[in-house]
Amino acid sequence: MATMKDVAKLACVDISTVSRALNDTAYVHPETRERIFAAVKELSYQPNVLAQGLKKGKRHTIGVVLPRLHMAIFSEIMQGIEKEARKYNYATLICNTEDDPEIEKESLSRLRNGFVDGIIIAGTGRNIRLLHDIKASGISVAQIVRDQDTSVSSVIANYEACGYEGTKFLARKGCKEIGLINGNTHLAPYRDRYKGYKAALKELNLKENYNTSLEPSNTFEYGYNCAKKLLENNEKLDAIMVSVDIQGIGAMRAIKEKKLRVPDDIRLMSLTGHTVGSMLETTMTALEIPAHEMGEKVAKMIIEDIEAPSDKKPSAQHLTFNASLVEREST
Amino acid sequence: MATMKDVAKLACVDISTVSRALNDTAYVHPETRERIFAAVKELSYQPNVLAQGLKKGKRHTIGVVLPRLHMAIFSEIMQGIEKEARKYNYATLICNTEDDPEIEKESLSRLRNGFVDGIIIAGTGRNIRLLHDIKASGISVAQIVRDQDTSVSSVIANYEACGYEGTKFLARKGCKEIGLINGNTHLAPYRDRYKGYKAALKELNLKENYNTSLEPSNTFEYGYNCAKKLLENNEKLDAIMVSVDIQGIGAMRAIKEKKLRVPDDIRLMSLTGHTVGSMLETTMTALEIPAHEMGEKVAKMIIEDIEAPSDKKPSAQHLTFNASLVEREST
DNA sequence: CTGAAAGCGCTTACAG
DNA sequence: CTGAAAGCGCTTACAG
Structure with missing residues (x-):
């Protein structure tokens, strides 16, 4: 894989200029710019997300910790989360815990270490302290479906x-x-x-x-x-x-x-x-219950929290959706 | 979050010694070792996976690109993949494409850039060139359920x-x-x-x-x-x-x-x-079809490929499972 | 057995 | 408008 260094060399500029051109973070002379983009294309350069994340401290990734995917409402909620996340150019990483507190703990530990900027969880309620630690360490957290902890934002149904x-x-x-x-x-x-x-x-x-x-x-x-x-x-x-x-x-x-x-x-x-x-x-x-919509909302909520400057994070919000009765043959 | 530097300072050793003690990659004097682990505990230090990955070029993460989770066999296969991956201490990252080639393309592009060491895909068949590029760039690839391309390993049913x-x-x-x-x-x-x-x-x-x-x-x-x-x-x-x-x-x-x-x-x-x-x-x-088992196999296959030294990657394997007839009321 | 140093691939003040 | 340099948090030869 080509690195930024290769691009810089090919375009005959400093690597910092390449960075600026690519991220559009400062004015770069149109000609230089053009040379850089040509080099990018030629080398089919792709930025290394790890390195970006390391430097910026952001991954643009949301972890979603769910008790179950198969035949459960969570996969529908997930569709909503993914749709919204994609809109803001965030990736989602799903952890399936099977409602096992140990697996949940392991998943959370894994996620906290640089994997994600935020965690959406439908939890077992057995790892609340860990969740607090994670939140305290600067990772945004939100609850979906199960609001085990009022100090953490949530989206639930009534x-x-x-x-x-x-x-x-x-x-x-x-x-x-x-x-x-x-x-x-x-x-x-x-x-x-x-x-x-x-x-x-x-x-x-x-x-x-x-x-x-x-x-x-x-x-x-x-x-x-x-x-x-x-x-x-x-x-x-x-x-x-x-x-x-x-x-x-x-x-x-x-x-x-x-x-x-x-x-x-x-x-x-x-x-x-x-x-x-x-x-x-x-x-x-x-x-x-409006699973899709609930997923979208909780994703939006956590992205807003992630992107808020650390000195003014929004305080915990709790959003409750109503279910609507749909009569069918079984009654 | 505490960094390795903080641990080193508290334990009065060089950061390289901390690294060695933690990774058990060279002999460290028992006393030093103890001081280091005490410091780790005191600061509740967690290694930054980003930084590790950046240095080692490995993420210990597998991306799984699936067309559908909800009410489909893929969530069962996923359970098998997750179980096996967990066994080898790999995380899994699921991308849900809804069988849309564009979403698939986007997911693959995202995954290739430092997110994962390997990709398991049940693909649309519309991004085969991209998949080849990815494989050529050193990321392991395996197909599940849909074997669109014989040059890439696969696990399917007959x-x-x-x-x-x-x-x-x-x-x-x-x-x-x-x-x-x-x-x-x-x-x-x-x-x-x-x-x-x-x-x-x-x-x-x-x-x-x-x-x-x-x-x-x-x-x-x-x-x-x-x-x-x-x-x-x-x-x-x-x-x-x-x-x-x-x-x-x-x-x-x-x-x-x-x-x-x-x-x-x-x-x-x-x-x-x-x-x-x-x-x-x-x-x-x-x-x-043995969905769970197929998931386990494809996970194992890709992990073996990831961990093989780059000069002797195993060649493409194709594993086919037989379905077994289960008679029930509908016939 | 341990430290000093280089380097992974980027970003971002700091100069000029 | 652009370059040189420091630094993100680690790992790993290289000395000693």
Whole structure:
């Protein structure tokens, strides 16, 4: 690979002049400029990003730490992040943690050391101190979906409202025994959905049908197992709310194996739908969250933070999106 | 952030000694060593990866260029790549191109400039020259799923066999009018599936039912639209093979809207299944490809290439995996 | 066993 | 308008 030195030699100028011409950071005589660009072309010179980053202390790269990509809302959010990042000429580096705090820790450690200017995270909540360290060391941080820490900016959906409105909606449909398949309530979204569910049940004077399991909750199997238990525990159950679409697919399977019909015997809805729900054989009613838009916003937020001069970084912002109810066949 | 200089000062040694102690690259007196590690701890020093990379010319990072993450087999392959990369202490950087040659070009250009030591790509086939340039410049390259270029190592599944065996299987089930929903035949997997399909039809003395559309083929909508056309064009159609699971979900929807039943009226199967197929309401028969394993292999392949001394890089290897038939409800 | 020094490929004050 | 030089944070021959 040609270096700036080679270009300088070929163009018969100093390397500093090449730098200035290329970065357009000072006036360079048109002729010199032309010679330089000719040399660049001839050598098909490409600047070394490492060296630039070393000098400027900036990588123009955002790290995104996510618990899951496959069949989860995070890959849709990611599309939004990438689109926005590309607009500002930032690259994105995705780390997939599988919701394992150890992998998360390792990913964060790796990212902090010169890899990125900012980190967007949907975290396990187990590495908050590390995250603070990272922020203190000058790397911008923002949370997506899971706001584990109020001192760090975040973009989330209103999960409590999802739990509340979902329950109310099913009650209006005549359901009396509404189950909720949730996940680890240490994570903000699960905690909040549960809160909303309980609040609605109280107003409606209904009782709780709740089941949980020890497995990772963002999976098909989890939805399947929890649905099975809910159905066994209460034979009058007439509705199941799942936290995320993928659980709903598992629940659908469990319901079918019990020879029950959706929606006639059991109504089924997802509390944080994304595009999957509309594609299923029995399409799924859902409170859909604007994943793409949320991704764009959090990317914009972190880029603004990165590019703000260090003496006046914006203070932590928290952006909450509302979900919108989309009725489909499953209710 | 503390630098190596700070550590050296605190430990009262030269920075070169710190470097040696930390990298274990030469004998350092135990006491000195201890002082250095104490200083590292005290300052919570973290080496700057940029600077290391600049000096050593290595980033310990692999770029992965994929056409799609959401609901596609690529996120499963990615899991395998990440697992293997982590084992060798490599980071992975994912670029999502949405199968757009321009985005792909941009991603590749970005990666080549000091970002990564190697690139794994499932490409559009439109940037082969650029890929050659990149390889020539000393960055390792490997292809996954799509082997557009025999001079570059690859890990793929035997798509021709998939097309062939799928067709034979459906014929054994008694199907006479077997449709194929495919995709852009400039891409090797689509081209090969089609080849296998035609070969089997010829042996069986059956005629082709083939439809294609101009949209990106890796989507639900594509499967839906093509299935609809196939059903309209031939009312005796008794089977549909889709190239990928997500198309199958769309096809299922189209079949259902026609008031036809799967598998009684129409048998449906996917030619490159991954985990989605087993989770659907009507589970989908598929030729399953070992996505996770393929990811691991391609990661291993590229890491070996990266770490080989530049005078004896291994020559291009091509690894082909077989799919295995998993019968489920849809046939 | 350890230090002084050069160098990786750039950027950016400082002169002129 | 352009060059010479220092420096970003490391690694690694070269001495001793």
